[in-house]
Amino acid sequence: QGHLFMCEGEYIDREFILRVILTNIKKYKLQKEKVYFYYDEFGAIDYVTILDNFVTCVPVRQNLISISEHTKNFEELINDEMIFSNNDVFLWCLQNARKYESNNLIKIQKENKDSELKIDAAISSLLSAIGIKQYLNTIQKNNIIGNITTDNLINVFKSLYKL
Numbered sequence: 701q702g703h704l705f706m707c708e709g710e711y712i713d714r715e716f717i718l719r720v721i722l723t724n725i726k727k728y729k730l731q732k733e734k735v736y737f738y739y740d741e742f743g744a745i746d747y748v749t750i751l752d753n754f755v756t757c758v759p760v761r762q763n764l765i766s767i768s769e770h771t772k773n774f775e776e777l778i779n780d781e782m783i784f785s786n787n788d789v790f791l792w793c794l795q796n797a798r799k800y801e802s803n804n805l806i807k808i809q810k811e812n813k814d815s816e817l818k819i820d821a822a823i824s825s826l827l828s829a830i831g832i833k834q835y836l837n838t839i840q841k842n843n844i845i846g847n848i849t850t851d852n853l854i855n856v857f858k859s860l861y862k863l
């Protein structure tokens with residue numbers, strides 16, 4: 701269905717991934733000052749040095765303190781069926797993700813680090829939700845919208861996904 705690409709060999713084909721991202725940037729005529737690429741700092745430096753020429757790259761740390769609030773919001777949106785997808789890869793990754801809790805903080809991760817099961821699409825969706833919330837906070841600071849609420853966030857998702 702075009703949601704998953706198989707790469708030759710045992711390693712990630714970074715060139716192929718960059719080509720796909722850059723093709724989409726060109727296809728959708730994205731402009732650096734309007735597009736933010738939220739990424740996990742771990743292992744992304746090869747991508748960011750190139751992508752930063754085309755989009756604004758924003759690192760997101762996935763430690764408990766910085767990601768917990770966003771993970772809670774993301775979980776609420778999924779439980780309230782405000783985020784859903786018929787993309788089999790996303791659903792598979794979401795099934796593989798586990799909630800890790802410590803001191804009332806949460807994040808999603810693999811069941812164990814050695815697991816070959818992937819959660820990348822779930823993490824990417826969470827990073828997108830973080831980007832949307834940060835965007836809403838920015839326009840709130842500029843008095844473009846009122847207070848940020850879960851309803852504001854849900855309305856943005858509805859408009860993006862045409863729910």
